[in-house]
Amino acid sequence: AQRVTQPEKLLSVFKGAPVELKCNYSYSGSPELFWYVQYSRQRLQLLLRHISRESIKGFTADLNKGETSFHLKKPFAQEEDSAMYYCALGTDSWGKLQFGAGTQVVVTP
Amino acid sequence: EAQVTQNPRYLITVTGKKLTVTCSQNMNHEYMSWYRQDPGLGLRQIYYSMNVEVTDKGDVPEGYKVSRKEKRNFPLILESPSPNQTSLYFCASSLKGARGYTFGSGTRLTVV
Numbered sequence: 001a002q003r004v005t006q007p008e009k010l011l012s013v014f015k016g017a018p019v020e021l022k023c024n025y026s027y028s029g030s031p032e033l034f035w036y037v038q039y040s041r042q043r044l045q046l047l048l049r050h051i052s053r054e055s056i057k058g059f060t061a062d063l064n065k066g067e068t069s070f071h072l073k074k075p076f077a078q079e080e081d082s083a084m085y086y087c088a089l090g091t092d093s094w095g096k097l098q099f100g101a102g103t104q105v106v107v108t109p
Numbered sequence: 110e111a112q113v114t115q116n117p118r119y120l121i122t123v124t125g126k127k128l129t130v131t132c133s134q135n136m137n138h139e140y141m142s143w144y145r146q147d148p149g150l151g152l153r154q155i156y157y158s159m160n161v162e163v164t165d166k167g168d169v170p171e172g173y174k175v176s177r178k179e180k181r182n183f184p185l186i187l188e189s190p191s192p193n194q195t196s197l198y199f200c201a202s203s204l205k206g207a208r209g210y211t212f213g214s215g216t217r218l219t220v221v
Contacts (some may be wrong), residue, residue: 009149020126032208039116044152044199051208086151093180093204096167103149 002027006100013077013107017050021072023061023087023101032090033063033070034097039083047085048072055079077107114212117198121219122190127158127165130185130216132200141183142210143175144165145196152199158183159206190220 003026013019025031033050039069050063050070061072070087087100115136122128134141142157144167158177165220172194175184183202187194197217201210 006151034209043214044201046209046211049209076160090206090208095203096165097142097154097210098168098178099144099152099154101149 003101010051023070034088036086115213132183134202138202144199
């Protein structure tokens with residue numbers, strides 16, 4: 001069965017420090033991985049998708065199929081990065097998208 | 110403006126009283142989905158739809174119904190709500206399956 005694991009519920013970092021959010025997945029097929037962000041009291045927004053290999057707001061994520069991971073990284077955290085981050089796994093082309101439990105990031109000055 | 114619109118934003122109801130949460134998108138997306146968000150559990154998919162009249166169960170479909178009679182609308186129906194359905198609900202739509210869902214603003218439902 002497919003599963004998405006985000007081991008950290010809360011990540012507290014200082015402004016300017018690097019931040020890494022861990023995401024591991026379990027799926028026997030070919031996965032599509034995403035990172036979504038939810039700022040306080042706002043809707044979820046797509047941040048990154050592995051297929052596009054882009055960098056958004058300074059964040060990057062690399063799919064490591066060997067380790068079944070899709071960790072999110074940013075070299076220098078900013079206060080506006082404080083939010084809830086969700087890793088998500090798409091397992092077919094039919095719209096089924098499974099989320100992890102989320103990691104709350106708090107960036108302190 | 111391209112968007113997913115949910116109504117109502119907030120709803121308090123009593124156990125057993127049928128309710129419908131509406132969802133509409135103006136992007137001509139084929140795929141639509143409903144999620145519930147609970148603390149510590151993240152988002153869990155309730156139902157999703159691949160096109161008009163084509164729907165399938167997500168991970169937590171019990172107690173919910175959906176319909177997709179028109180491409181733009183995907184209402185979520187709770188025939189007999191119970192307190193364990195108190196949650197924050199999100200509707201989402203996508204042009205291509207699980208790729209890049211656009212989410213609505215959410216509906217906070219309280220069942221007493």
